[in-house]
Every structure is written in structure tokens, then in C-alpha cells.
Amino acid sequence: MTARGQGLFHRSARGAALAALPLCLAALAGCGSPEEPRVQNVAYCQGSPGDNDTGFLHVEFRQGSTVVATGSVSAGFALTAEVPVGDIQIYVDGVQVGAVEGPTDGPYHPPARDEVTYLHSGEGCPDSAPL
DSSP: OHHHHHHHHHHHHHHHHHHHHHHHHHHHHHTTOOOOOOEEEEEEEESSOTTOTTSEEEEEEEETTEEEEEEEEETTOEEEEEEESSOEEEEETTEEEEEEOOOOSSOOOOOOTTOOEEEEESSSOOSSOOO
16 A cells, blocks of 8 residues: 555656646746837827928938837838837937837836827827827
8 A cells, every 4th residue: 555655646646747847847938038028109290291292201210320119100100119118209300200218227117008208299189199
């Protein structure tokens, strides 16, 4: 009876070890992996096309000289982008039209889906940025 009990215990321990193996491998896979990117949501709308007679505006979100997001929208529509945390300069058709001072230190939390820094100029822009 003792041998049978030991055999069951031994098999149970082996089964538990095999069951725990995928969990350990998953935990090890997470170790040393790069940190989740620190991002913020920024949106911009220009209500009137200005000198651009096509009505389409080329919008760039930059950090220094690096373009981190870009897109084309019609005047009166907001462009929303997920960009790296930090200061962001907004350009429309090559001209800086605004800037966002982003957090650079302190604890980071990923932005909520509806957490957007929204800048707009001119008439005809929505009250809030599209998500």
C-alpha cells in the first residue's frame, strides 16, 4: 500500500510539474521582453483650408525633426494619432500650427480609448476629436 501511494504521489507530482511547465515558459518569455511603448493620443483639426485650394490638408505629428504620424484630411475633419509620449509639434502642409507638451517622466499608464489631447483652429471643427 505504501508503494502504491508513493507511485500515485510521484505521478501526481510529475503531472503537476508538466502542467506548470507551460506557465513557467510563458513567464520566462515575458522576462527580458521590451517594455510596452509609451504612447499618447493627439488630434488636430483645421477648420478652413487656408491657402490650400484643394481642401485636403497634409498633417504631420513630429517629435523634433522625426515624423511620428502623418495623414491627409479634409478641412473641418480631425486627424487622431497614437504618438510616442513627449512633446509633439503639429504641422499642416509643412507649417507648424501647434504643439502639445507631453509627459516625459513619472509613472506611465496607457491612455484610455477616449483620452485624447485635441487641438483645433478655425471654424467648422468638431467639438471633440473622433476616437
